[in-house]
Amino acid sequence: MERQEIIDGLVEILKTIRTIDQEKLKSITEETDFIADLGTPSTELINIAAKAEQKFDVEFDDDDIDDLGSKVKDIVDLIIRTKKKG
Amino acid sequence: MEISGRKVAVVGMGGVFPTCANLDEFSEKLFSNKSLIREWDKAVEQEKKIRSKVSGFVTEAEMNIEPVYSTLLENYPEVYIDLLNRIPDSNLSTADIGSIWAMLASLDAVKMSGWSHQETQSEVTGVVIGSGGGGHEILRHAWHNFFELDKKSRSIGSHTVDRAMVYRDAANVSCLIKNRGVCESIGSACATGLGNIGYAYRLIKFGLQDRVVAGGVEGTSLETFVGFDAMQVLSRGFSPEESSRPFDKDRNGFVCSFGAGIVCLEEYEMAKARGANILAVIDSYYNNSDGDGDMFYPSFNGQQRLWKGLLGNSEIKPDVVKAHGTSTPAGDAIELLSIVDCLGTKDYHICAPKSQFGHMLGAAGAVEFITAILMLQKQKVLPCLNANNLNQEQENFQKTDKWQGPTSPLADFRDILPQQSFEKEINSITCLNYGFGGTNSAILISKDNL
Numbered sequence: 001m002e003r004q005e006i007i008d009g010l011v012e013i014l015k016t017i018r019t020i021d022q023e024k025l026k027s028i029t030e031e032t033d034f035i036a037d038l039g040t041p042s043t044e045l046i047n048i049a050a051k052a053e054q055k056f057d058v059e060f061d062d063d064d065i066d067d068l069g070s071k072v073k074d075i076v077d078l079i080i081r082t083k084k085k086g
Numbered sequence: 087m088e089i090s091g092r093k094v095a096v097v098g099m100g101g102v103f104p105t106c107a108n109l110d111e112f113s114e115k116l117f118s119n120k121s122l123i124r125e126w127d128k129a130v131e132q133e134k135k136i137r138s139k140v141s142g143f144v145t146e147a148e149m150n151i152e153p154v155y156s157t158l159l160e161n162y163p164e165v166y167i168d169l170l171n172r173i174p175d176s177n178l179s180t181a182d183i184g185s186i187w188a189m190l191a192s193l194d195a196v197k198m199s200g201w202s203h204q205e206t207q208s209e210v211t212g213v214v215i216g217s218g219g220g221g222h223e224i225l226r227h228a229w230h231n232f233f234e235l236d237k238k239s240r241s242i243g244s245h246t247v248d249r250a251m252v253y254r255d256a257a258n259v260s261c262l263i264k265n266r267g268v269c270e271s272i273g274s275a276c277a278t279g280l281g282n283i284g285y286a287y288r289l290i291k292f293g294l295q296d297r298v299v300a301g302g303v304e305g306t307s308l309e310t311f312v313g314f315d316a317m318q319v320l321s322r323g324f325s326p327e328e329s330s331r332p333f334d335k336d337r338n339g340f341v342c343s344f345g346a347g348i349v350c351l352e353e354y355e356m357a358k359a360r361g362a363n364i365l366a367v368i369d370s371y372y373n374n375s376d377g378d379g380d381m382f383y384p385s386f387n388g389q390q391r392l393w394k395g396l397l398g399n400s401e402i403k404p405d406v407v408k409a410h411g412t413s414t415p416a417g418d419a420i421e422l423l424s425i426v427d428c429l430g431t432k433d434y435h436i437c438a439p440k441s442q443f444g445h446m447l448g449a450a451g452a453v454e455f456i457t458a459i460l461m462l463q464k465q466k467v468l469p470c471l472n473a474n475n476l477n478q479e480q481e482n483f484q485k486t487d488k489w490q491g492p493t494s495p496l497a498d499f500r501d502i503l504p505q506q507s508f509e510k511e512i513n514s515i516t517c518l519n520y521g522f523g524g525t526n527s528a529i530l531i532s533k534d535n536l
Contacts, residue, residue: 018175043244050240
């Protein structure tokens with residue numbers, strides 16, 4: 001799965017989270033920070049992770065979620081890494 | 087301790103009421119002797135699993151609220167959307183349906199109060215709002231998915247706590263209006279609504295706050311309805327509008343209803359100084375417990391002590407008593423007899439708003455407090471709808487040796503139980519509410535400038 005394909009999928013998830021400023025999703029990149037740039041409440045990060053598991057058909061380890069950064073690239077990396085683990 | 091000379095004014099009110107778009111429609115329907123009780127489709131769908139099928143319910147669509155269901159869990163309302171943009175999305179994300187009603191009602195009440203942003207957000211502005219039930223719609227689906235469908239905890243998202251915690255209504259309102267004073271919730275079952283207003287009154291009377299947003303909420307919940315249905319205490323066998331019949335001989339249970347009532351209280355001299363429209367003055371609040379160890383059965387003695395505590399040696403006699411009047415066989419008889427034992431049988435009237443909209447549980451005391459304010463404003467007494475036939479015989483408990491109250495049958499009090507709304511000079515009103523656990527609350531309000 002290409003990284004851009006994953007980002008597009010993440011944007012679809014972010015569109016369902018009403019506390020995120022939807023305008024900012026138009027210019028999202030791998031360096032975009034969910035909290036600092038998108039204003040995502042920190043309580044929503046676990047919702048994003050859970051929905052990413054469903055969308056990309058993966059199951060994250062609890063340790064990986066604990067260590068997850070708040071940038072788009074962090075979750076893209078985690079999805080790819082988890083998929084590789086099979 | 088009370089601070090001598092410090093008084094408390096009611097300066098704003100708002101609510102969520104069955105079949106009504108706003109407070110004006112609520113008032114118009116009540117004083118037109120209408121019932122707000124309907125057959126409830128959600129109860130009817132359960133067919134023989136539920137005995138009672140009527141309720142004073144409020145739907146999400148009626149309040150212009152739309153649920154967004156989770157893609158991760160079955161039937162889980164992940165968040166609600168306010169189609170009229172009254173509440174920001176960030177506040178909606180932490181709210182169950184009852185908290186949303188509390189926020190909508192608070193916005194209306196604060197607007198009516200005329201408080202500035204500075205006053206609302208002051209360190210001496212508090213929020214005291216409670217609820218009878220507990221975020222059932224959120225918890226039922228979350229726990230079902232976790233325990234029965236084996237989903238991970240993170241699949242239920244991070245908002246089951248804030249959307250279901252005991253003081254969620256107060257917390258959500260506080261986060262919305264950004265007050266800096268106290269934020270708490272009083273729970274006392276069906277006395278919750280009045281208990282929160284009474285506690286708020288004391289916060290001001292005792293000099294701890296200058297303003298408080300106070301009230302009670304009961305979000306529409308089939309789970310709550312089922313719990314009472316299981317106790318066999320809900321009305322059945324009548325048309326919806328005739329189902330709630332406090333004091334009537336054929337009453338057989340209460341109508342389980344839902345709604346919200348919020349009022350703004352303010353220290354009287356401050357309200358007066360800024361030219362506020364003072365809706366009423368709170369003269370006294372008192373609450374106590376039966377002390378007889380019975381969770382459910384009402385206590386004549388407890389209510390006698392309640393009246394004594396409320397009125398003391400003041401010799402005040404209210405023009406209207408807003409009764410708890412649930413339409414349950416035991417509750418109404420004890421209540422009526424304790425009222426006449428204290429006030430006699432003349433020169434006042436009893437009204438029972440639950441006859442028109444049912445029993446709103448944790449919201450009841452607050453919504454009924456609002457009906458008392460409306461009575462003061464309109465100078466009209468609300469009815470005891472459907473109190474058509476009063477028992478001409480003594481109640482069974484009146485025939486026992488240990489009964490120490492009035493021995494007259496309820497029919498002897500026909501003159502003080504109006505079946506229709508009517509005009510009357512009203513200067514003061516007492517509101518009564520009781521709850522499971524043997525808790526009793528009473529408040530006395532009067533017109534300003536008496």
